[in-house]
Amino acid sequence: MDDSRQPPSIDxxxxxxxxxxxxxxxxxxxxxxxxxxGMRKATLRTLRQFAERQPAALxxxxxxxxxxxxxxxxxxxxTTAKLFVVVAEAExxxxxxxxxxxxxxxxxxxxxxxxxxxxxxxxxxxARDHPEVVASPEVVADLRIGLSFDEPEVREKLAKALxxxxxxxxxxxxxxxxxxxxxxxxxxxxxxxHLCTALVAVGCAYPDxxxxxxxxxxxxxxxxxxxxxxxxxxxxxxxxRSDSDVSxxxxxxxxxxxxxxxxADRVRYATDEDDGPxxxxxxxIGTIPALRDRTDEIVDEITAPDGDECPYCGxxxxxxxxxxxxxxxxxx
Numbered sequence: 001m002d003d004s005r006q007p008p009s010i011d012x013x014x015x016x017x018x019x020x021x022x023x024x025x026x027x028x029x030x031x032x033x034x035x036x037x038g039m040r041k042a043t044l045r046t047l048r049q050f051a052e053r054q055p056a057a058l059x060x061x062x063x064x065x066x067x068x069x070x071x072x073x074x075x076x077x078x079t080t081a082k083l084f085v086v087v088a089e090a091e092x093x094x095x096x097x098x099x100x101x102x103x104x105x106x107x108x109x110x111x112x113x114x115x116x117x118x119x120x121x122x123x124x125x126x127a128r129d130h131p132e133v134v135a136s137p138e139v140v141a142d143l144r145i146g147l148s149f150d151e152p153e154v155r156e157k158l159a160k161a162l163x164x165x166x167x168x169x170x171x172x173x174x175x176x177x178x179x180x181x182x183x184x185x186x187x188x189x190x191x192x193x194h195l196c197t198a199l200v201a202v203g204c205a206y207p208d209x210x211x212x213x214x215x216x217x218x219x220x221x222x223x224x225x226x227x228x229x230x231x232x233x234x235x236x237x238x239x240x241r242s243d244s245d246v247s248x249x250x251x252x253x254x255x256x257x258x259x260x261x262x263x264a265d266r267v268r269y270a271t272d273e274d275d276g277p278x279x280x281x282x283x284x285i286g287t288i289p290a291l292r293d294r295t296d297e298i299v300d301e302i303t304a305p306d307g308d309e310c311p312y313c314g315x316x317x318x319x320x321x322x323x324x325x326x327x328x329x330x331x332x
Contacts, residue, residue, distance in 0.1 A: 007042035013050045022060040029064040037073050044068060044076060048083040055090040062087065062094060066101040069119075074112045081105065081118035088125035095126050096133050103134075107142050113150060117157040120146075124161030128292070131168035140165065144176060147183045147191070155186060159194035166198040167292050170205035177202060181213030184232075189225045189302060196220065196231035197295055203235050204288050207242035210235055214246050221254040227298055229254045230263040237270030238286050262298070 008016065017025065032043055047065070051058055058065070068080040084102060088095040095102075105111055105119040120143060127134035143165070146158045162180065166173045173180065180195050199217070203210045210217070213235070220232035233251045240248045248270075255267045261281075267273075269285040284290035 005039070007039055007046055010046060010049055010053070013046060014054070017050075017054070017057045017060075025061050026064050029061045030067075033067050033071075037076070040068070040071065040076055041073065041079065044079045044083065048079055048086060051083050051086040055087040056094060058083075058087055059091070059094040063097045066098040069098075069101050069105055069115075074115070077105070077115045078112065078118065081115050081122065084122040085118050085125070088122040092126045092129045095122060096130060099123065099126060099133055103136075103139050103142070106139065106146075113154045116146075116150070117154040120154070120161045121157040124157070124164035127161065128164040128168045131165055131172055135165045135169065135172040140172060140176070144179050147186075152188045152191075155183075156188055156190045156194070159183075159186075159191040159198075163194040163198040163201070163295065166201035167288060167295075170202050170288070173198060173202050174206050174209055177209045178212045181216035184213075184216045184220055189228065190299065192220070192223065192228045193225065193231065193298070193302060196228055196235065197291060200231055200235045200238065200286070201288060201291055203238040203242075204286060204291070207238045208244045210239040210242070211244040211246040214239065214248075218249055221249070221251060225302070226255075226260050226263045227302055230266045233263070233266040233270050234286060237266065240270060241286075 016028070020028075032040060035043075047058070062084075065080060065083065068076055071077050071080070081102070084095055084098060102119040102123050106116055106123065108116070123134050123139065140162075143158045143162050147155055150158065162173065177199060180198055183195055184192055186192055186195075196217075199210060199213060217232045217235050217239075220228055223229045223232065233254050236248050236251055239246060251267055251270045255263050259267070265281050266285060269282045
């Protein structure tokens with residue numbers, strides 16, 4: 001056993017997880033819980049970096065690492081939750097063993113809100129592939145209730161987790177459509193986007209249930225975000241195709257002549273304005289596979305920094321920004 005009092009480097013971790021047996025690794029993490037705060041912090045930060053390189057390699061020690069979710073040091077609890085997010089995004093199967101520990105952090109109203117946010121995010125990644133493991137009535141309730149009371153950063157992760165629950169099993173949120181729709185006026189664009197996407201996911205399997213949220217969806221037709229407008233239009237398009245007798249407004253007002261393809265295509269979908277044979281752009285709209293494939297990509301577009309691109313190297317430049325490009329040195 002390595003009794004070094006120095007935190008391991010990335011290279012040392014790679015060697016340990018490649019060469020040492022599972023029992024040795026578990027014992028090493030157990031001993032880490034008894035180390036001083038500085039050692040715990042430094043080692044967990046390196047473990048998180050290691051997880052970004054080889055998330056599956058940590059599977060043997062994830063259950064033991066969950067002990068740090070209740071560490072007395074807030075920063076350690078947060079680093080551990082972030083570590084689980086990294087692993088859950090890449091290897092959701094591996095995180096099934098710590099779902100209850102993450103759910104406990106989510107349910108603890110006294111927990112630091114960033115820890116709760118990251119715990120919700122990790123749970124969401126697992127729920128997308130294994131909703132039966134995560135989406136108990138209690139966890140779903142914690143996610144929904146938090147939308148009313150939590151900090152914006154937490155609400156964003158709660159909404160994202162709810163979206164992933166819906167992507168994993170549309171039935172789990174089938175009876176919560178009205179509750180989700182009541183938060184479509186949230187000031188955070190990502191909260192609105194995630195919740196609209198969750199409603200679309202439910203509507204893919206149960207379009208009639210969207211009739212409960214018609215008014216809230218119609219209010220999003222003039223949302224400042226074209227992606228929120230697009231998802232609202234998509235939900236209304238599903239409702240228009242259902243057996244519901246709810247009247248659907250003309251959604252053409254949601255898009256102008258310069259509307260991005262994401263929004264314009266959904267307006268065409270909702271109004272049945274395809275371009276005839278050979279028009280495949282609308283085939284995947286209103287389907288779970290398309291939602292799963294594109295939602296992370298769209299979040300990246302939403303969170304991309306505002307500003308112009310450098311005409312020489314393409315680097316995104318903030319507005320206002322430097323007079324020259326920091327990457328290539330070209331003038332703006």
